[in-house]
Each structure stands twice: as C-alpha cells, then as structure tokens.
Amino acid sequence: MTLVDAVRSKWYRIAGVEASNDERRRLLELGLTPGTEVCVVQEVPFGDPLIVQVRGARLALRKREAEWVKLQ
C-alpha cells in the first residue's frame, strides 16, 4: 500500500520511496526515509494534497507524490 491508502490519524512505517531520481531524493530529504513513522493528519477540499506528519514536521504532499511513498 502507499501513503494515499493510509487511514487518517493512523501511524504507518515507510517501506521506501519509488520515484525517479530527483523526485525520490527530494522526498527522502524531507525525511520520508524507510523505517520512518508517518501519519496522514488532515483531509483538505478536493482531497488533494494530503497533509502528513513526519519527524515533527507537517508536510503537504500532492496525491501523485504520496503514491510514491510505499508503506510497510
């Protein structure tokens, strides 16, 4: 499953990020590395982007970007 399928307010562990090099690197830099705990905290109008909590930071990820984040 990916971050898009995550249930709101539930914590998951990241398995990996699957995207092209630059995009993958950018998400990893934000702290979305394998083994990290992540949680979708908020739904927004249009259902896109997702608001996620990771390593103490609150991030907005487009659905397209969240799909690259695979969960364990």
Next chain:
Amino acid sequence: MGKATVAANAQGRKRPLTVCLVGMPNAGKTTLMNALTDSSFYTANYPGVTVTLASGRSKPRYGSEELIIDLPGISSPASPSPEEELACKVLDGQDDTIRPDALIVVVDATQVERHLRLASYVARCGKPMVICLTMTDLLPRMKLTLDVQKLEHALGVPVVEVDARSGKGLAKLMQLVREAAQRQFAMQKLAQIPQDPVAAYDALSALLKSSGALSTLHPGIADEVTNKIDAIVLHRWFGLPIFFLILAVLFASIFWAAQPLMDIVDTAFTYTQAFLAELLPPGFLTELFSEGIIGGVGAVAVFFPQIMILLFLMTFLEDTGYLARGAVLVDRPLAFLGLHGRSLVPMLSGFACAIPAVLAARTIPTARERLLTIWVIPLMSCSARLPVYSLLIAALFTGRKSWIAGLVLSGIYFTSLLAAAFTAGLVSRLLAKRHRRSLSLLAMELPVYRMPQLRPILKLTWARSSSYLQKAALPIITVSAVLWLLSNYGYLQYRYIARTSLEQSFAASLGQLLEPMLEPMGADWRVGIGLISAFAAREAFVSSMALVFRVAEEDENTREKSLLECIRAARLESSGKPLFTTSTIIGLMCFFFFSLQCASTVAVVRHETSTRFALIQLAFYTSLGYIVAVLIVQGLRLTGFA
C-alpha cells in the same frame, strides 16, 4: 583560519565579524535576525541574481557589534534553487562578496533530525559554527524535552537555546559565535554524517538516540494548537469558504481602507506640483520637472498605499502560517492549470499591482511554473485599470443606477481571473507538448501557527514596498518625462520643436499616425493619445482624455462630470458621428483588459526573467488586446449595436 589572524583577533580586533545565519526555511532565521538587530537591518538585492539578502549589525547588548547576514533558507543543498545556490556558494567559500567568519545554524528544536541534516551539510563546509535552537517554547506543546548539554556533546558543536521573542540566550549565542570564530577549526562529529539522505537520517537517529538528548525521537502529531486550527481552516467543507472570506477581507481592505490614504498622496503631489511651479524659475526644465516628472510619478505613487496595505496583510498572513495553508487549498486547481500552489500570492497581488506580484513569484520553486505565473500576472485586473473602467462604465451606462456599474466592475474582475486561468492552462498544455515534463513537486512544509510580531512585519512591509518604488521609479520617471515632451511640444512651421497645444503636439502626430490602426476599433487620434500616455500608467488615460477634451475644472467631482459630458459630446472629425459609441467603449474596455500597457511592469518582468520574455509578453498581450477590441467592435456593429 591562520595563526596570525587568531593572534590579531585576540588583541582586540577592529573589524566586526561577518556572521551568516543558515537554516532550513521556517527554522526561525528571520525572527532571530530581527531579535539580534532590533529589526534594523537592510535588505538589498544580491548582484546578478534575484535574491534579496538582509544584513544588519547585532545590538551592543549582545556584546561587540558584528555584521549579521541572513542567508536564504536551504531545503535541499543537492538540487538548489537560485536562492539556495547563493547560500551554498557562501558556505563553500566560493562567493567573493560574502566571506563569513562564523555561521549560526538555526535549528528548529521540534524537528531536530530534519534540521540537523542541513547542519551536517554546513559542518562539512568547514567554517566555525554554532547551532542555535529555536522554537523551544513549542517543546512543551508537543510534550517533548531536549537536553542541550547532551546534544552539544553528541554533535561536537556548540549548541545554544534561544528564545528570539524574549531575547533569552542571544547574548550567550553571540559570545559562543565570537569564541568559535577564534578557534582553530576541528573536524566535528556532525561533519561525519553521510550526505545521502537515507544514510544521513539513519546516522542522525542513531546519534540522537545514543546521546539521550531528546525524550523521544518520534514526537507524533504536531502541537495541539496547530492541529486544531488546521482541522478548521483545511476542513473539507469549511476550508474553502474560510479561505474566500479571508480573501474578501483582504480585498476590502486594499480597496476601501486604502482610499483615504490614496487621496492624501494625490493631494500631496498636486500641491508639490503647484509649489514647485511657484518656487522654481519659469522655464523648460521647471515645467518638465513639475508637470512631467512630478505629475507622472504622482499618478503612480497614488497606488503606493494600496501596495503597502497589500504587502502588510500578505506578510501578516505569511507570519501566522496561514498563507502556506492557502497555497495548499488552491494547489489542486492551480496545478491543473500548470501553475503551483505558491502561485497564489503573486496572482492575488496582481489585483493590486503587477509589480509586487512579479516580485512575489520568486518563491515558486520551479522555473517553468514561475515563468507561467509571471506570464499571466498582467491579466489580473490591477488597480490602475480601475479609474479607466469607472470612466468608461459611466460613459456606457448614462444615468442608470450605480449598482449596474458595480456589477459590471465585479464581472470584469472575475473575468480577468478566468482569463488568467484559461491562458495558463492553454500555455502550459502547448508547452507540455514540446518540452519534457520538468520536475514539479508541491512537497511543501506547513509551519506551525504562531502569533505574528508587529514590528518585524512593518519592517518587512516597508522593505518590500520600497523595493517596489525602486523598481518602478526609473521607468515611470522616464516614460512620464517623454510623454510630457511628446504631448506639449510639436513641429511648428519654422521651428522643429516648440511649445504647443496638444492638437499640434508630437503625441497628436503620433496619434494621427496610428489612426488607421485605431479606426477598426472605432477610435480616433484623440483616443490614440490616451492609449499612448496610458503606457506610463494605465490611469493616465483618464487625465490625458481630460487634456484632449480640454476639461480644465479644478474640482474633482465636476471635472469627472464635465469629462463625461465632453466624452458623450465628442464627434468623429471625419463623419461627425459620435465618437464614443457603445461598441467603441466596450472595445476600449476589452483593450485595457488584455493589453500590457505598463512600462514599469515590462521593466520588472525583464529584470526577473529576460529581455526576450518581457518583449514577447508585451507584444502578445498588446496585440491580443487590439485584436479582441477590433473583433468586438466589428462584431457589435454587424449585430446592430452602433
């Protein structure tokens, strides 16, 4: 640092240290900068690139005065934006202008891992550094504790906890910075963290875990306050209504609150003009200066209060943390059009004035989305068009109720938004066929909500608005001087240049030269003069129309009335038919809607992009305005409207 320098430093140095603030965006650098310098810093554009740097002296209460430079925030040293690139160049010692003696790495205490990753990159550059922990007041909100001593020991770098708002820890910070600058550089543990993101995070987690500096590495949900506010302002159903409500308040303040201030500026310039005409000896230069330059600058300066209020409110919203949420709310529709959530601020600003809007586009991370945003900004109905529309609408709906005018005006604003959306969608799809999809990520950090501090906001508002004045001043002065010359001087019988009436001026000749082009849109050379002078600032159209039709009344209300009467009475010289017919007026409104008639905007776009981009944009919108105007006028005539 060599031994000689260390010795010199020990014997009471004369030169202040250059200290750079480094950190990720939202780390609290700006707040720290404000605290260290008491908000008395200068912002200047870095030569060659579109990066604004703030620099100032630290206050004496924090020890000897040092030069503090706030470097742009770095989120990704691996793939830097132009702003980040400058910061990285300074860190690498490749920059000739800024050579820091020491660095303050600003680290958000609630996101230690993420921020220390950047700190490890900075440590590798080998400059003396001190880590400054900010946002420590938020730790209890997140049920976290942090042991500074243990952290310092684990990292091998001096760490100091500050509260920039109360000033706590700042004197210690500056003391540590001075000590660090004098010490021989030693390889710290922090510099041994690998740079690959996965390995870096793993190493940092392990390091922090073994140090026991943090009560927990996984703080979970952000602080309760942020959580609760986000649940409301990003709510599925309430999110957008709240957003539009905030926008409505924003626009109401831009248009209504600014009005009395705008009147003051207007009056001030009128008096200055009259005063200078009295004071200076009569002659060509006096007239050029008081009528041409002061008059022209005044026409644009009228919008300064509006721009200041806009920038103040934008900065305020930015500081609360809401603006980032606004970008999130509109990202979906904007991304569909090929724009970015961050295009929101530039596009909103475009309703006041295109110049601050183009400058605000700098925050958009990818070049393509930034250029596309700048491309559509001139479509947003800026306030310089307002006087033009009011005049034309009044001429169109003679004697009808005023709510019709209001309705038409709102319609124009809304249509301008639609036109910008349509243009963006079209251009991005045309380009998508030719260019490979470039990297476009939202991946944006949402800062925690904080109560903004007034003083720094006022300071920043002033810095941003005066940068607007600097940008716009030269083109406005040049164009208004040239237009004044053109409309007051002409070729008369035996003299090449002579003071003359408007009908015989160069502007009139130019208008007559353009008449074959103006004829299809139902206009004549007199309207042509108006259109030419509108290039200095669109609302100059109104004043030049008054000049053309010789409306010389001082009082503003009767002046507008008599201008309207003159406009209604105006006849075409060739046929004697009315000049301002329904079709002509609608055609003119269409022309003003599309046309990029603003020398200052062209100049600023050129500075922010390239000469080629600015010229193509100018040609595109001006010809688009012309073509649409001609089509509308001819179409209306065919369907029976005069």
